[in-house]
Amino acid sequence: MESPELNPQVAHTARVYDYWLGGHDNYEADRRAGARSEQVHPHVRVTARQNRNFMLxxxxxxxxxxxxxxxxxxxxxxxxxNLHQAVQRIDPTARVVYVDNDPMVLAHALMTGTPQGRTTYVHADVRQPDSILTAPELLATLDPTLPTALSLIAVMHFVEDEHSPYDIVDHLLSALAPGSYLVMTHATPDFGPEMAEVERIYHESGMPGQIRTRAEFARFFTNLEWVPPALTTPHNWRPTIAPPAKMDSQVQFYAGVARKV
Ligand SMILES: C[S@@+](CC[C@H](N)C(=O)[O-])C[C@H]1O[C@@H](n2cnc3c(N)ncnc32)[C@H](O)[C@@H]1O
Structure with missing residues (x-):
């Protein structure tokens, strides 16, 4: 595979998120966009952490x-x-295919799982779902006759309408066996004006972004069977401890898990 260019001059969504999570894999342009976002939405770090906890x-x-x-x-x-650590703790034979389009994530693609399971990485863009579904690493790792959990965590809000995000998710799901799950989070303007301001800063910093309403988020789950508590926010999805009420205005994301029948 051709090695993709890493451009430190332009902020990238993966590295801005890494900055909010307190990571060290980010550049000045990422920290600038991250800090500007924090000025307009002081709870982006809480959002990132709650999003990550929901994923786990x-x-x-x-x-x-x-x-x-x-x-x-x-x-x-x-x-x-990481996801593979969480699921391989439950069953060491679990297999995980990670996909991202950021060269920095590719540089880290040595995430090793258990010897019994398998963890692999595909460098691809979700806007070209067939490049994921036909990737040799995926074909060698996942059995299409067995159910798969498709996780799209905080990624589809980087796929703008012109790239047909609903068709992309439908297409990915159509390749998965019945009994598969869709696990998803997405930024929304529904809980306050802050996330729309973050979206504006992303655009100004050269990154894509399209936050979506509850109805727009729900549309990704058309024809799927919701897992209780159905469509909610990350911190309210089966929390291990009751989240403080103030999080409802801080975490401006939707979350949901549903099953393909
Ligand atoms: C906000 S981070 C979320 C990371 C992780 N899913 C989580 O929630 O903790 C968004 C991730 O999506 C990736 N991403 C953004 N646009 C993408 C695209 N078009 N194709 C593949 N990955 C993309 C970014 O590189 C970044 O790693």
């Missing part, structure tokens, strides 16, 4: 339902625990 709880839920294959698109720069 939802992946563990899928593993507890017997899912042994995971396709995580928009993986991000590794942040422990």
């Amino acid at each position: 709880r939802a992946a563990e839920f899928c593993a507890e339902q017997g899912i042994r294959q995971f396709l995580d698109i928009g993986t991000g720069i590794p942040t422990e625990p």
